[in-house]
Amino acid sequence: MGVRYDGPMVRNPLTPEEHERGERLGQLLRDARGARSMVSVAAEAGVSAETLRKIETGRAPTPALFTVAALASVLGLSLDEIVLRCELVPV
Template sequence: MVRLPLTPDEIERGQRLGSLLRTARGERPMLMVALEARVSPETLRKIESGRVATPAFPTVAAIAQVLGLSLDEVWAQINGATGAEDPRAGASSLVAG
């Protein structure tokens, strides 16, 4: 399967997601959060750094749950600057990875 290049909006949204998760993690060790969310520390590191701009939805949901973030809150934070009103409009960007 050929993966299309990410759009500038997708890259920016991935950077906002990474920043949100990093801020929410605070002083908690990355390893502990990753283990609780059942994702690899490398995956969490890549998401937080914006290198994985479109992580899979279950991955985002698991990390958000561990960090005490609602998915509505995550959606609002990462899409606030793009003006997306309908959550379904950008849902594919969270499940593409």
């Protein structure tokens, strides 16, 4: 028997700590990108410039792991560094 779909999935609202973590991730990526254009970094990582813009501005505070990994690779960041710099801290 298949899975029944009864409408859109509802996502729990993000906590203030999760929003803060998203802002730290965005700042980290902006700093690592430096003078490189958003369009060129996004293209090299295989994501849209709009996705990168949303992450950098904190409007996408919980991007997919594969997106973060691709951006980290292009920007010369390790995932360990990202985790350490963006871990949840009480706000």
